[in-house]
Amino acid sequence: MRKEVWFGLSIMALVVFGVFFLMPPPSEMTNGHLGLLMLALIVVAIMLGFPTAFTLMGMGVLFTWLAYRSQSPDLAVRQTLDLMVQRTYSVMSNDVLISIPLFVFMGYLVERANLIDRLFKSLHLAMARVPGSLAVATIVTCAIFATATGIVGAVVTLMGLLAFPAMLKAGYNIRLSAGAITAGGCLGILIPPSVLLIVYGATAGVSVVKLYAGAFFPGIMLTALYVGYVVVVAKLRPDYAPPLSAEDRKVTLPxxxxxxxxxxxxxxxxxxxxxxxxxxxxxxxxxxxxxxxxxxxxxxxxxxxxxxxxxxxxTAPPAVIEAGVVEMGVDAQEQGGADDDKGGLAEPPAESGLTEPAAENGGPAVVTPAPAPALDNRPMERTAPDASAAAQEAGPSEPAPSxxxxxxxxxxxxxxAFYAFFTFARLEIFKMLLGSFFPLALLIVAVLGTIVFGLATPSEAAAMGSLGGLLLAAAYRRLNYSVLRESVYLTAKTSAMVCWLFVGSSIFSAAFALLGGQEVINAWVISMDLTPLQFMILAQIIIFLLGWPLEWTEIIVIFMPIFVPLLAHFNVDPLFFGLLVALNLQTAFLSPPVAMAAFYLKGVSPPHVTLNQIFLGMLPFMAIQVVALVLLYMFPAIGLWLPEVLYK
Structure with a gap:
């Protein structure tokens, strides 16, 4: 029997043994204990290979009926069915989830536009003189392509077919090459537009727009740490990443x-x-x-x-708002009052109508008489400032800051310096980047920029991204009926999986709450008298360990509804917690035995590359993820600065 099977069976045995060892006798068992039993059984069922969504729904319906039956046996079936319908409808009417199929559709179109081949080749030539250039180009390509697609399996598989043979041919170490591909491919979990962030936002009730803004710099930080690690290894161990020969760096000129x-x-x-x-x-x-x-x-x-x-x-001059009506609450000095120090709320003079500010030479303000308006019960309307008048009254431009x-x-x-060394060979590389990197970069900036700066909702930006994916595929002459049909089919399949997961998670969470499982866990965690730091460490360790047997979708939909209610007690920002979770959950694709990225790569690797070599190559990058997690916790501004600046 394979080692992975023994490991999974051992985990399940520990879960079952722990449940029956910690549970009280059946005569003393309460509904809260039934909730904990349901939580343990769902983990075992998923590890046995049952479909996650339907297992959640089936387990949730069964334990919901048990919860209602303990209160009113005659209405238990009806109440259970009502709960199923209400939870399903709430998922169907969730506006946030509309963006998931659109982003997935954009990703599949970009994947089939055959951009990744051109992107990797151009980046490989542009970084030819960097130590470990092939691995660095692989990570950067994965980061860019993962941003455009967000589909881990697609990125790892394509880079396994494209970059892995090239690195092995150049004499790169197998473990370093495998680690660069798998770690780079998993960046799509964190870097927007990430489906994980959408799922977490819908589960935890956090703004997806703020999550996208907050995940931007942590994604760049993690990519830079990966690149730094590869460069250091290439400098210390040149045999792990030999420099490219002059023939490999040669660019053919027209x-x-x-x-x-x-x-x-x-x-x-x-x-x-x-x-x-x-x-x-x-x-x-x-x-x-x-x-x-x-x-x-x-x-x-x-x-x-x-x-x-x-x-x-x-250098824009400060805006001078010339309002048509003097508002209540204008500074007392502008109203001609004597209280210059307080400058609080002051009513306009009763006899004066429209007033202008005092003249610059210190003369009295010009008062324009106006009849007093008739009193009515309608709310006061604020007159919009005249743009032309404001432009005329605006002062001179401000000097540019240092x-x-x-x-x-x-x-x-x-x-x-760039133009001093801008040769015709570099011009050809630049034209290759214009044909591969910049179209993707323009699509990414257009989608993320409209979301982050509030110009469009995630669903609207996803629709624009889908249109951009269609245009890219058409521009590269890859848009045909076969590509469109396959993209639509895969999008429907992925979206159905996510939506059924949400339905199952919603029913499961309702059953868990009805049984009182959440109150038991809350009381247990609060009774430990943890500090916020200790709670955060405990939560991240649990999520890290859950990443071994479970995938990120199961962790988000099952366990986040348990953690989120505890955040208020420990004064933890749900946005910051979500960023830590997104950074931590990349281990779900890099940690054995359910390291899906390793299996994706193994499926397209040469026969002599073993699964253990791929696992060993992923371990240093897992350590880098832990370092990035610590840095994000020590310096929260890495993730919170941009949302605070944009959404004060």
Whole structure:
């Protein structure tokens, strides 16, 4: 029998033994004990391989009937059926869940647009001089593609087919290569638009928009830690990640670029400008030169546009609101009152109508008489300020702060350094990035930007992302009936699984609450007299251990309704707790024996790569996840700064 089966059976035996050892005799058993028994039985049933959603529903219905039967046996069946209908309807009417099929559909379309091949190749060439460049390019590709798809299995499988053979051919260590692919593929669990965050937000009642904003920097931090680990290993152990040969770093130039380079100028800008005049232009059409020059100047154009927009923002004059009606609560000094220090609420003078602020030369305010309005019972309406008048009254522009000029100087120096070493080979790599990285980046920024900045709800942004996925697939000539049919089928299958999980979880949670299981756990945890730090450590350890036998969907829908009611007692922000859980739950895909990422990779690996080698390769990256978890807890601003800035 396989080791994984023995491990699973051992876990189940411990659960069953613990339940029957800790449970009181049947004569003393209460409904709360039945709730704990239900919780233990659901874990055992899932580990035995029963479908999670229908196991939750069946167990929930059975124990709901037991709970109602103990109160009113005649109405038990009717009340149980009513509860099933109400819980199912509440899931169907949940607006947050609408975004799940749309995001999944976008992911499947992007996956089938054949972008990942181009993306990996371009990033591999762009990072050719970085130690461990293939593994670094793999992690970055996984992070970008996971952001666009959020489908762990798809990312790991595709990178296993694309990057794993390339790294093995280059002499990379098997464990390092496997760890980079599996850890990078799991980043889609944390980085928005993550389905996990949507499920947690719907379960815990936390804003999905704030969760997306909060998970942005922790995702970048974890990716940077992965990349840093690979670079350090490549420097300390060059045999684990040998540098690429000159042949592997070679970029084939088109004939027009070869003609310009043959003239003695390898720099893009000077070479193109020099080729536009004189005898060099004989072999290269002017149209080609202008198009190449436009592509080469795109970074400078982006720099001008971004810094120009930022300059207008930081130097904008303060808005002067010229209201049509003087509001109650205006500062006493503006009303001509004597109490200059308090500046509290003051009523406007009874005889004065519309008033303007005092003149700048210290003269008296100009008072415009107006008839007093008739009193009525309608609420006071606030007159909108006149935009043209406000623009005329606005003062001169503010000087740009020193921070802007420091950033301007740093970025300008980086731009000049970029163009100083901008060869025609790098121009070809840049054009490859334009065709692979920037379309994905534009789609990601458009979807996440509209969500984070409040321009659209997650469902609306997901719909826009689905349209973007269709356009990307069409632009790369991958949109056909077969691709569309397969994407729709897989989307329906995944969405049905998630929705049935929610229905089963809702019924299960209701049964658990009816039996009083939540009160038993709350009383037990509170009786331990834990500090908030101790509670957080205990909760994260439990979630970490649950990641061994269970997947993240089961942990979220079953155990989060148990943890969330305890957060208020320990003054823990549900948003911050959700970020910690999302970071922690990546271990569900990296921890054996149910490390699904390992099985995805093993399915597409060469025969000589064993499952134990993949498991060993994932262990250092699991340790990095623990380090990231500690950093996020020690410095909560990593996850909470952006939501606090955007949603004060």
């Amino acid at each position: 004939p027009t670029s070869q003609a310009i380079v043959a003239g003695g100028r390898n720099n893009v800008i000077s070479g193109l400008l020099g080729a536009m005049k004189g005898r060099r232009n004989a072999a290269v059409p002017m149209r080609v030169l202008l198009s190449q020059l436009f592509v080469g100047l795109l970074p400078a154009l982006a720099f001008v546009l971004v810094m120009g927009a930022l300059y207008r923002v930081v 921070g802007y000029w420091i950033a301007f100087g740093i970025l300008l120096a980086a731009l000049l």
